[in-house]
Amino acid sequence: xxxxDSIAALVGAARAGEGAALEGLYRRFAPVVHGIxxxxxxxxxxxxxxxxVFETALRRLHELREDAAFPGWIVxxxxxxxxxAARRRVPLTGVALEEVADGASVEQxxxxxxxxxxxxxxxxxxxxxxxxxxxxxxxxxxIAERTGLAPGSVRVNLHRGMALLRAExxxxxxxxxx
Amino acid sequence: MTPTSxxxxxxxxxxxxxxAADDEVARLERVLSAHRWRGTRPPAVLPVPARAPVRRxxxxxxxxxxxxxxxxxxxxxxxxEHRLRWPAAQPWQVAQVQGAVRIDGAPADARSRLAAGxxxxxxxxxxxxxxxxxIGEMVLGEGARLRLLDTRSGRHRTQLEAGxxxxxxxxxxxxxxxxxxxxxxxxxxxxxVLEARPDGGGALTVRSGWVQVDNAWREVLVPQGARVDFGxxxxxxxPFDLGASAAFRSALREVDAQAAQVDxxxxxxxxxxxxxxxxxxxxxxxxxxPRLAEGPVFDRLxxxxxxxxxxxxxxxxxxxxxxxxxxxxxLPYPRIKRWWMQWPDAFAAxxxxxxxxxxxxx
Numbered sequence: 001x002x003x004x005d006s007i008a009a010l011v012g013a014a015r016a017g018e019g020a021a022l023e024g025l026y027r028r029f030a031p032v033v034h035g036i037x038x039x040x041x042x043x044x045x046x047x048x049x050x051x052x053v054f055e056t057a058l059r060r061l062h063e064l065r066e067d068a069a070f071p072g073w074i075v076x077x078x079x080x081x082x083x084x085a086a087r088r089r090v091p092l093t094g095v096a097l098e099e100v101a102d103g104a105s106v107e108q109x110x111x112x113x114x115x116x117x118x119x120x121x122x123x124x125x126x127x128x129x130x131x132x133x134x135x136x137x138x139x140x141x142x143i144a145e146r147t148g149l150a151p152g153s154v155r156v157n158l159h160r161g162m163a164l165l166r167a168e169x170x171x172x173x174x175x176x177x178x
Numbered sequence: 179m180t181p182t183s184x185x186x187x188x189x190x191x192x193x194x195x196x197x198a199a200d201d202e203v204a205r206l207e208r209v210l211s212a213h214r215w216r217g218t219r220p221p222a223v224l225p226v227p228a229r230a231p232v233r234r235x236x237x238x239x240x241x242x243x244x245x246x247x248x249x250x251x252x253x254x255x256x257x258x259e260h261r262l263r264w265p266a267a268q269p270w271q272v273a274q275v276q277g278a279v280r281i282d283g284a285p286a287d288a289r290s291r292l293a294a295g296x297x298x299x300x301x302x303x304x305x306x307x308x309x310x311x312x313i314g315e316m317v318l319g320e321g322a323r324l325r326l327l328d329t330r331s332g333r334h335r336t337q338l339e340a341g342x343x344x345x346x347x348x349x350x351x352x353x354x355x356x357x358x359x360x361x362x363x364x365x366x367x368x369x370x371v372l373e374a375r376p377d378g379g380g381a382l383t384v385r386s387g388w389v390q391v392d393n394a395w396r397e398v399l400v401p402q403g404a405r406v407d408f409g410x411x412x413x414x415x416x417p418f419d420l421g422a423s424a425a426f427r428s429a430l431r432e433v434d435a436q437a438a439q440v441d442x443x444x445x446x447x448x449x450x451x452x453x454x455x456x457x458x459x460x461x462x463x464x465x466x467x468p469r470l471a472e473g474p475v476f477d478r479l480x481x482x483x484x485x486x487x488x489x490x491x492x493x494x495x496x497x498x499x500x501x502x503x504x505x506x507x508x509l510p511y512p513r514i515k516r517w518w519m520q521w522p523d524a525f526a527a528x529x530x531x532x533x534x535x536x537x538x539x540x
Binding site for chain 2 (some may be wrong): 028031033034035038041043044047050107109110111112113114115133134135136137139140141155158160162165166169
């Protein structure tokens with residue numbers, strides 16, 4: 001498991017231009033950036049923008065004063081980018097076919113979309129945490145470490161968000177006949 | 179509404195996947211994994227600058243940054259405007275010739291210019307490279323005959339009567355057009371190779387962005403990594419991904435020719451050899467023959483394209499090919515409106531003429 005120290009060490013090495021450190025940061029934080037974008041944007045646009053956000057963050061790495069503050073810093077860059085993209089309203093790009101689960105039936109796709117929309121209707125505090133857990137597959141401790149949130153807050157957000165989501169999903173789908 | 183309960187040991191699976199699996203959480207993990215981040219490579223990043231000194235410059239930094247950004251934005255805007263501006267009828271510069279190249283019958287060299295109304299011809303084993311105003315460049319292969327019809331800001335039109343052309347354009351869609359015996363070919367912000375034969379036959383292969391073909395038969399949109407062939411008389415086929423199998427392409431031609439059979443043997447063969455990358459062909463088929471939506475071609479596209487890009491048979495019956503727009507928007511290619519994202523096309527190509535004129539993917 002990652003530790004705050006190891007993240008700070010990675011950031012320090014990335015500042016020194018070490019390719020492996022940049023890759024390490026990308027591997028750990030790209031899913032976080034993607035999950036945060038997904039909380040506010042359509043999947044196609046989140047996919048497209050995630051790479052841009054990461055590129056911006058790495059280019060602005062010299063502005064970060066404390067290496068250990070990287071998680072909260074990149075999360076705020078991602079939120080800011082998502083707000084900007086949402087204001088533009090026009091979708092940024094198409095959806096890559098390979099990025100949609102191959103072999104999934106139409107029903108599974110509709111179900112995925114419905115679940116995603118249900119999460120998006122939740123209060124903001126729960127939305128991001130649930131997306132990082134259920135879509136990006138991070139555990140609670142990983143979410144805490146990679147967003148800079150306290151583990152207790154993440155656990156409460158997951159618990160309460162999941163309770164709200166269960167209630168949302170219990171409401172039958174309306175007017176969806178093809 | 180906010181739940182009042184607090185996390186407990188029952189939430190262990192939700193917290194760190196320990197403890198007994200929660201069926202609903204596990205189901206959501208499975209279903210939503212389709213939207214998971216799948217990027218594998220970090221972006222190409224410039225070397226990270228060393229930590230900036232913050233004490234004395236902290237107050238000035240925002241102003242300095244703002245001034246730098248403003249200067250950069252102004253410079254880029256001025257450069258962009260300059261690229262797109264072109265005095266009416268100003269000749270195009272020939273950049274390079276190889277072998278026998280003539281303009282209006284007179285030998286041409288790398289200092290020659292092609293004026294509106296003039297014809298450039300290349301002989302056997304010859305080639306010519308030209309600047310397309312300031313918006314791009316083109317290369318003509320052997321045995322080509324090109325006429326410059328019109329050139330001015332926002333509108334540059336040529337006529338390729340025969341031969342093979344490579345062009346790379348970085349400008350708003352429709353700025354550059356080529357008339358061929360097969361029809362009109364419009365650049366939508368891209369790089370492409372076009373072959374024209376006097377009988378109307380030929381082919382168009384797109385390497386980046388999109389190209390639109392308009393002629394008496396149909397309008398065809400060809401994205402990067404795809405190709406469309408023109409038959410005798412210029413009738414365009416259905417575009418196909420360059421990686422499509424020969425069996426798929428053969429079935430595609432057959433289905434296009436006999437589109438009345440919605441669920442025939444050719445359609446079955448087509449779908450048997452189709453890959454997700456062939457969605458462009460299936461969608462182009464529906465665009466050309468909306469009746470095919472009554473059969474399995476529609477089902478295959480429904481399964482491949484995202485659920486949020488909602489297209490129904492009822493909508494196609496009512497509105498024809500216009501109802502397919504959500505699927506076109508969901509295809510995995512650059513958006514035409516974002517032509518400027520193809521910025522590498524703004525730079526001159528370094529490859530030689532033979533490599534540029536090759537009729538395959540880069």
